[in-house]
Structure formats: structure tokens, C-alpha cells
Amino acid sequence: xxxxxxxxxxxxxxxxxxxxxGKLKGKIIVDRELSDLSSFIVWIEKxxxxxxxxxxxxxxxxxxxxxxxTFYPKILAIxxxxxxxxxxxxxIFHNVFSxxxxxxxxxxxxxxxxxxxxxxxxxxxxxxxxxxxxxxxGKVPIYCNIHPDMYGIIYIFDHHYFSSTNFLGEFELPSLPxxxxxxxxDSPHFQRPHKKIINV
Numbered sequence: 001x002x003x004x005x006x007x008x009x010x011x012x013x014x015x016x017x018x019x020x021x022g023k024l025k026g027k028i029i030v031d032r033e034l035s036d037l038s039s040f041i042v043w044i045e046k047x048x049x050x051x052x053x054x055x056x057x058x059x060x061x062x063x064x065x066x067x068x069x070t071f072y073p074k075i076l077a078i079x080x081x082x083x084x085x086x087x088x089x090x091x092i093f094h095n096v097f098s099x100x101x102x103x104x105x106x107x108x109x110x111x112x113x114x115x116x117x118x119x120x121x122x123x124x125x126x127x128x129x130x131x132x133x134x135x136x137x138g139k140v141p142i143y144c145n146i147h148p149d150m151y152g153i154i155y156i157f158d159h160h161y162f163s164s165t166n167f168l169g170e171f172e173l174p175s176l177p178x179x180x181x182x183x184x185x186d187s188p189h190f191q192r193p194h195k196k197i198i199n200v
Contacts, residue, residue, distance in 0.1 A: 025173075027168070064076050066087070068090065071142060074188045093116070094109070094111070098142050137156045142154055175200075178200055183197070
């Protein structure tokens with residue numbers, strides 16, 4: 001696993017939704033120089049008053065690839081029943097697995113468009129991408145058993161109140177009912193998620 005930043009101060013600037021967009025907009029501000037602020041996930045902590053729209057079992061396809069011995073993006077947010085494709089863009093062997101108790105999987109070893117046996121000597125099948133469908137909510141750490149420093153995070157939600165930040169750290173959430181809510185933020189830079197109480 002890569003090294004974490006020692007301390008990162010996160011300030012979340014929120015703009016209350018207006019009638020035209022119905023969106024809750026915000027921006028991540030950090031206390032140090034980061035050239036790219038797209039590696040943050042923001043979500044509303046689920047509670048009894050959070051609206052629960054039905055999540056369709058028909059999945060969407062998202063991607064987390066491997067390039068320069070790094071998972072990209074390093075953090076990904078999806079809904080339950082979404083499928084994630086993993087593509088090896090390096091000219092070397094990689095693996096993708098997780099030991100999360102409710103989302104455990106191992107896609108095996110692959111290089112380029114080929115999947116190999118555990119001893120890396122025999123080609124098992126040819127394919128350019130490998131897929132996994134996530135059926136349970138949670139924070140799922142992703143690893144490569146060939147390169148122990150490779151680390152990614154996939155957040156699986158059973159509601160729609162989450163967002164990834166863009167390059168500038170900006171995000172949008174669906175509009176919320178009036179009241180106090182717990183806004184959570186996580187990133188590979190953090191040792192643990194950050195929590196903030198917001199009022200809308």
C-alpha cells in the first residue's frame with residue numbers, strides 16, 4: 001500500500017441547491033499542494049430520513065484500469081449491481097483481488113490480452129478486460145498480488161447521494177430534504193474518512 005499524506009485538512013464549501021438545478025454543489029479545498037483533486041469521494045451518510053430511491057438491478061459499467069503499476073482511478077464510486085472492468089495497460093503481469101468479506105473476488109493473473117495460470121506459465125484465455133459485479137454496499141480495498149504497493153478503493157452505495165470530485169475538487173449531489181446531514185469524504189490520501197455536519 002502506498003504512503004498516506006500525514007495530515008490533510010479538508011474544507012468543503014457548499015452551495016445550497018437552487019430551483020433550476022436541484023443539485024447540492026460543493027468543492028474540496030486542501031491545506032497542501034495537490035495538482036489533481038479528482039481522487040475524492042463525497043457522500044451523505046445513510047440514515048432513516050435519507051430518501052431511498054430504488055436501485056435497478058440492471059447494472060452500469062465502470063472502469064478501474066492498471067497503468068504504470070497504479071490503479072486508475074485510485075478511488076471509484078458505484079451503485080450496487082454495477083460492474084467494474086479492469087484492464088491491464090502495462091506490458092507486465094498484474095492481478096486484481098479483494099478480501100472484503102461481502103465483495104471477495106480474484107480475477108487471476110493477466111498480461112495484455114491474456115489470462116495466465118497461477119505460475120504465470122500457461123495462457124488460460126484471451127480477453128482484454130476482466131469484469132466483476134458488486135452486489136453489496138461497502139468500502140472495498142483492491143489489490144494486486146504481484147505488486148503489493150498497488151492499492152485502489154471502490155465504494156459501493158445503495159443510494160444515489162454520492163459523487164466523485166473532478167480535477168478541481170468540485171462535486172454535485174442530488175438535492176436533499178431540509179435538515180442536518182452527515183457529509184462524508186474519503187480519498188486514498190486519508191487514513192480514515194472525514195465527517196462534516198451540513199445543513200440544507
